[in-house]
Ligand code: ATP
């Protein structure tokens with residue numbers, strides 16, 4: 209019996225003329241991911257990518273890793289037969305046994321996209337339901353809340369029988385929207401922000417600012433670990449690690465304390481601007497959430513934003529911590545995010561930050577010192593590292 213995976217499009221199915229580009233990108237991402245698992249053959253038809261395992265590629269493992277590929281709406285594991293109801297019926301007992309022998313209830317869904325097939329969908333449903341009951345008489349039918357849904361799709365090129373459908377990651381294929389630079393701290397919010405923008409089709413690379421000796425090697429490793437975890441959804445990630453100590457000390461020595469955090473954030477953004485220009489990123493992403501802390505009030509965000517020369521995406525801006533945390537658990541970054549290592553933001557953080565700074569005040573507060581040269585130096589000394597999907601290289605106890 210030949211088994212195959214059908215990856216059905218999510219939002220791509222709604223695209224018009226340019227749909228091909230999105231499909232190409234999705235197939236490329238899927239191939240890249242499954243290469244690690246074994247050999248597969250691919251073709252696409254009717255808003256679906258057909259993925260056929262060759263030799264002894266592990267289909268279970270393939271399903272597992274396709275779950276996190278953006279652009280896929282649903283993933284189905286199927287057996288393929290010729291378009292003859294009797295042939296399908298003859299195989300129901302054997303193929304559906306693992307799924308149905310211990311189940312209590314089921315229903316059948318049939319879809320006939322090949323309209324030349326002699327039975328209409330409701331008839332297929334009826335007949336297949338009978339065949340299932342003949343083979344598994346212990347089962348009950350439950351059309352509202354079945355334990356197992358048996359699907360039969362009569363497509364252009366075959367009849368596809370399935371008892372296993374997984375909801376896909378949704379969104380758009382990574383890379384189909386261009387690329388952006390995520391300001392990644394060690395906290396809960398920024399990995400979630402990166403995940404959300406990758407879901408909209410962006411390649412997400414990460415920039416992180418460190419201030420040794422105020423921040424430790426451990427803290428940096430924690431952020432690298434987050435990068436590694438994010439590859440599960442984002443694919444390969446380039447990680448930029450910016451030495452930020454001198455800039456922070458310059459802020460400490462030359463600016464009024466109450467403005468430290470906002471000025472620091474602005475300098476981070478100015479460094480990100482330069483990396484974006486040099487390496488062709490189209491946007492900056494942050495994990496800022498309105499009102500979460502003093503540096504994320506409307507006025508403070510306005511001041512930070514004014515330093516940006518690229519669009520700044522803040523996908524968690526309207527979410528509360530509980531919602532962000534929920535996503536963080538779902539995507540598997542939470543446990544690393546809560547490890548108690550310091551971030552450079554907590555270095556020299558003011559006791560009484562101004563919560564409503566105006567841009568004029570901030571610019572005046574920055575004017576005692578010329579940060580430009582140091583910014584260029586920081587960009588020059590930035591270390592670059594690559595994290596590849598599926599590779600585990602960071603070990604934190
Ligand atoms: P997160 O949970 O993402 O760390 P946070 O509330 O701890 O958020 P803040 O200190 O409020 O972080 O920073 C807000 C945003 O600024 C972060 O989401 C991140 O995008 C960026 N940021 C903060 N610190 C750093 C850093 N050291 N390197 C890179 N980006 C940073």
Ligand code: MG
Nearest residue numbers: 397495497500
């Ligand atoms: Mg935050």
